[in-house]
Amino acid sequence: DAGITQSPRYKITETGRQVTLMCHQTWSHSYMFWYRQDLGHGLRLIYYSAAADITDKGEVPDGYVVSRSKTENFPLTLESATRSQTSVYFCASSLDGSIAKNIQYFGAGTRLSVL
């Protein structure tokens, strides 16, 4: 059971470069999420997706682009990386449900450094 995998685990890039972080889940979960984790801010939602071809902004979407052409994949692209995007990025997925219980399962994270 592979679960949810993120790649790469570590990435160093330069300001202005485009970077894509990959997320793949094998559970056929409807919902997928991208978070960033920074000291003093906790986890902040960047984008989420309710299903293939349905995406929406979270709290901090500026500078990021997402797509979801297939249910299992949810890549996050930094179109022109900035130093402020240095962070740990987490992908998560959850099985859709109409009640509050909707556990999100997380990938191992990608540590991104923008120099």
Place this chain on the structure above:
Amino acid sequence: AQKITQTQPGMFVQEKEAVTLDCTYDTSDPSYGLFWYKQPSSGEMIFLIYQGSYDQQNATEGRYSLNFQKARKSANLVISASQLGDSAMYFCAMRERAGNNRKLIWGLGTSLAVNP
């Protein structure tokens, strides 16, 4: 205003003792869910336990239990018989029924250190 508050930035506990990590929340939605996650030094986020607002009993999962006091809007995590492997950051989160985005609202976490 903070919707999830974890007032203890850091906690210490002796191995084999119980520890309570505090979480208070703020919502006007009658239907909501509360979650606790663990983040060890390796970095992954691990789901621990869930409590629904309409659940009559406090949730338990092995050594983890949730002390849910609805009137006080608190959902404290209790870890019994602490182990060295429990040393980690612990995050409380809430999901409200309102809205369709299944978004979790997160606290800033509590760092727990278990001493041998």
